[in-house]
Amino acid sequence: THFGFETVTEGEKRERVAGVFTSVAESYDRMNDLMSFGWHRVWKDHFVASLNPGFSPLTAGPDPRGSQHILDIAGGTGDIAFRMLHTAHVLNNNPSVRVTMSDINRAMLTVGKQRASALPASQQAALSFVEANAEDLTRTRPLQPLSDAEKATTKHAFFDPATATSSIPSNSVDLYTVAFGIRNFSNIPAALREARRVLKPGGVFACLEFSKADKHPLFNALYKEWSFRAIPLIGQLVAADRDSYQYLVESIERFPSQEEFRDMIVDAGFVVAGDGYEDLTGGVAAIHKGMKP
Numbered sequence: 697t698h699f700g701f702e703t704v705t706e707g708e709k710r711e712r713v714a715g716v717f718t719s720v721a722e723s724y725d726r727m728n729d730l731m732s733f734g735w736h737r738v739w740k741d742h743f744v745a746s747l748n749p750g751f752s753p754l755t756a757g758p759d760p761r762g763s764q765h766i767l768d769i770a771g772g773t774g775d776i777a778f779r780m781l782h783t784a785h786v787l788n789n790n791p792s793v794r795v796t797m798s799d800i801n802r803a804m805l806t807v808g809k810q811r812a813s814a815l816p817a818s819q820q821a822a823l824s825f826v827e828a829n830a831e832d833l834t835r836t837r838p839l840q841p842l843s844d845a846e847k848a849t850t851k852h853a854f855f856d857p858a859t860a861t862s863s864i865p866s867n868s869v870d871l872y873t874v875a876f877g878i879r880n881f882s883n884i885p886a887a888l889r890e891a892r893r894v895l896k897p898g899g900v901f902a903c904l905e906f907s908k909a910d911k912h913p914l915f916n917a918l919y920k921e922w923s924f925r926a927i928p929l930i931g932q933l934v935a936a937d938r939d940s941y942q943y944l945v946e947s948i949e950r951f952p953s954q955e956e957f958r959d960m961i962v963d964a965g966f967v968v969a970g971d972g973y974e975d976l977t978g979g980v981a982a983i984h985k986g987m988k989p
């Protein structure tokens with residue numbers, strides 16, 4: 697079976713997405729490498745380098761505005777958050793940059809927290825973990841440990857907003873990042889509105905996501921063949937979970953084109969520069985950026 701969004705309610709979609717990522721959380725990092733030939737690392741490195749957290753063109757070094765707050769949405773197991781901290785603290789020598797890593801799926805965040813224990817202590821001190829649905833950041837909760845029942849199931853380790861104890865305040869974030877997450881959201885316009893709300897004026901929304909590689913027909917045909925045939929098969933063989941990987945491929949197919957997504961960002965009230973996006977690897981992935989005026 698596959699997760700046809702057209703036939704399910706928003707609540708059902710959310711539950712299924714949460715279930716998919718719980719079941720793949722443990723094997724997620726290995727699978728990413730296999731499915732993308734390691735390219736996801738190159739894209740993530742480029743994404744973070746292009747944002748250059750902690751750097752100020754004013755001083756050609758650390759940012760004189762002091763502490764900067766980065767909110768990494770759908771942060772999963774930490775690939776973006778850890779790169780942000782490394783770039784800011786080590787490459788730009790700016791330990792005042794703080795990162796909040798959030799996700800709707802507590803199993804993914806828990807794996808992220810375990811991985812973070814290998815970071816230098818100063819980076820760990822600048823990192824926090826928040827359970828949140830990107831579509832409503834007024835209802836969040838610091839990461840709570842998984843219960844035994846949650847560890848035993850692959851279905852119910854996702855955040856319930858009824859248990860919220862905190863929120864992300866309006867105008868509190870300098871940089872909002874979301875990598876390979878937004879195509880899973882039930883209500884993308886709501887998530888973009890929330891991004892705009894939590895960002896400070898002048899703050900930046902930055903998204904890395906799979907996109908359309910259709911500018912080069914031959915490359916696109918090979919890419920489609922790989923996606924629709926090989927990825928579900930690898931999912932079946934390596935993670936014993938064909939359905940989850942079939943879902944991932946279909947979610948990429950359904951996601952809007954570069955231009956359509958750029959227009960959604962503009963509709964949400966962001967200002968974009970130029971085309972508003974940058975293609976990576978012929979459009980297999982793309983980076984979109986917008987500034988809150």
Ligand code: SAM
Pocket residue numbers: 713714717769770771772773774775776798799800801804828829830831874875876877880881882
């Ligand atoms: N950003 C990480 C990376 O690039 O490695 C993780 C990406 S992973 C493919 C997608 C993540 O989106 C999952 O951890 C999933 O739980 C999360 N997610 C899906 N729907 C969400 C929502 N509505 N709000 C917050 N996170 C969500």
